[in-house]
Amino acid sequence: MQATALLERHRALGARLVEFAGWEMPVQYRGIIEEHRAVRQRAGVFDLSHMGELHVTGRAAGAALAYALATDPPSLAIGRAHYSMICAPDGGVIDDLIVYRLAEDHFLVVANAGNRAVVADELRARLAGFDAALDDASLRTSLVAIQGPRALKVLAPLTGVDLASLRYYAIAEGRVAGVPALVARTGYTGEDGFECFVAWDEGPAVFDALLSAGAPEEVQPVGLGARDTLRLEAGMPLYGNELGRDTTPFDAGLGRVVKFAKPGDFVGRAALAAAQERGRSKALVGLIVRGRGIARHGYPVHEPGAEAACGTVTSGTQSPTLGEPIAMAYVPPRAADAGTMLEVAIRETRVPAEVVALPFYRRPA
Secondary structure (H helix, E strand, O other), X not given: OEEOOOHHHHHHOOOEEEEEOOEEEEEEOOOHHXXXXXXXXXOEEEEOOOOEEEEEEOOOHHHHHHHHOOOOHHHOOOOEEEEEEEEOOOOOEEEEEEEEEEEOOEEEEEEOHHHHHHHHHHHHHHHOOOOOEEEEOHHHEEEEEEEOOOHHHHHHHHEOOOHHHOOOXXXXXXXXXXXXXXXXXXXXXXXXXXXXXXXXXHHHHHHHHHHHHHHHHOOEEOXXXXXXXXXXXXXXXXXXXXXXXXXXXXXXXXXXXXXXXXXXXXXXXXXXXXXXXXXXXXXXXXXXXXXXXXXXXXXXXXXXXXXXOOEEEEEEEEXXXXXXXXXXXXXXXXXXXXXXXXXEEEOOEEEEEEEEOOOOOOOOO
């Protein structure tokens, strides 16, 4: 397994470590529910250094990424970011990404840890013929995040970046705890927060500084377990669960990322246009379980009275914020309207579940 620069910090904090996407990562420190609530109520600090950081530079970097991805990176203003996807020629999702524009000819593409090598290889192949180059800086970059309603208050004294003026999905260059950093107002929790990209060896210092500055606010380190329950409450997809090669952006209700109006061709355009034209064969929905039990990944979903399953749960948990079992699932479009009653097979018992609009949780305005 690979290890981030913060591994010894996690051990010192008593984290329970697990293998995730080839990395030894903390799944929890004090407990998933406690860490989840810390982020919702105060703030939490995350080590996300297993993620992939891919820099694309060159005179035609924007045009190359417009061809390689479903979105239109050249439309980004410098210092802004957007959610994106890299799709296969058949329209299936290879990975979902965040694309940041750092300069006129410099973009940062952040990929999921388990897909970093695949995305890097795909981008290199798709950049061929463009005046653009890819630099995989993943193993030279530590990524430390602070998420939660008190994130700005904790981070502000540690940086010269004007956090209050930094818009959601924006990025700025500066320093954090004296360390050169890129600071982005992005996250995967449904809360306000910031992600700090620093040199690999500087990750521990930034992590320590955030925890120290956050101590008066009862800020906690947070592992992957609470990160998953937080993103599920926020209705955010996870690659390998809600997204994969067998799904298109339209299946996941994310067709908005596909920019057909951008100039030129892009990989998967024809297949995605056909998918949009024929409509979804499956739809991603939210479920609230109205009986006993938790709907877990892979559990079958049935229409009442039907013997055969009509869908599958992609993610599920007991929501610490809502206090009831929630899940996301793929079901036929006919069963996707809010208020529809379905059944989830939980330990061979069919339990009622109601289709609800996503997300399950929105942070207070």
